[in-house]
Amino acid sequence: MDGTTDGSRATTSAERSLLLDDQLCFALYAASRAVTARYRPLLDELGLTYPQYLVLLVLWERDSISVRELGAALQLESSTLSPLLKRLEANGLLRRERRSDDERSVAIRLTDEGAGLRDRARAVPMAIGDAMGLTPEQDATAKQLLRLLVANVTER
């Protein structure tokens, strides 16, 4: 069926290949979606999407954070976060209130329900870690390479 484009074709070094399978960027794109897909059933039980889960990870670490700080932590724009936070607020997991000392800023605070979700989420990282099935060394290498990549790609 799909043996046609398998394996390792030769690539000139002067000009990079246009072959899909040669490209790290596609591996990255596919891996990110595959991992998110693996999260889905686990997060469904918590009533969360993956980005919502990431927001809660940040808030469980440090509550009462501004949208700006949240965006810095997750590398997301306010145009992504604002509606997402509204949905989490509608679901009763957090509250948004203008800061009195700076009315431009909005403090995101977990409700008791949002804070309580943390216990139910504790098993998630381990389940995902198991599913990823990398050795601790591979995991560390991957994280290190991805951070280097992000640093390089976002500079300038």
Added chain:
Amino acid sequence: MDGTTDGSRATTSAERSLLLDDQLCFALYAASRAVTARYRPLLDELGLTYPQYLVLLVLWERDSISVRELGAALQLESSTLSPLLKRLEANGLLRRERRSDDERSVAIRLTDEGAGLRDRARAVPMAIGDAMGLTPEQDATAKQLLRLLVANVTER
């Protein structure tokens, strides 16, 4: 400002951390978006989005492919591809026609314009490769780890 959660906290081995920065999955998610963002200005000049570019990569390799085969190559559902292919067709880059031998199937064929775009796209992988700034060894390691990860995560 953000030195508060930096660095390397200790993590118990029995139970994985809920810290954002400890998680490979977040590194993956952030890296994927960062790389796509780096592509954006290059692809804007070609009038393409990143997923559209991926579709063309496949078609430049092997024209007259079905939606199903395209989905297998990119790991995307027909519900994602159908509207995307419609947009590419509206932009004059490809045509979709039912196969006569199997009327369920739709053959995607590049137009001359779509095929011609390949030359203008040749510089893209190199520009991205440079921006990613990994050594060939690091690039190979990353691809290898990501493929292993995808294989593990999607099994069962």
Added chain:
DNA sequence: CACTAAATAGTTGCGCACGACTTAATGGTG
């Protein structure tokens, strides 16, 4: 103090991404 520039969050429009579903065609099976 008046006025402008910067910062913060939000809105809008568009294009994915995917689950759930629909429609149509095909391939068995008895």
Added chain:
DNA sequence: CACCATTAAGTCGTGCGCAACTATTTAGTG
């Protein structure tokens, strides 16, 4: 042949993700 499960593509609804823009508040400057 009739029937039904399977396959292929597409539609619909929801939630990101981001560029471009807006509204409001704050900071800085003469």
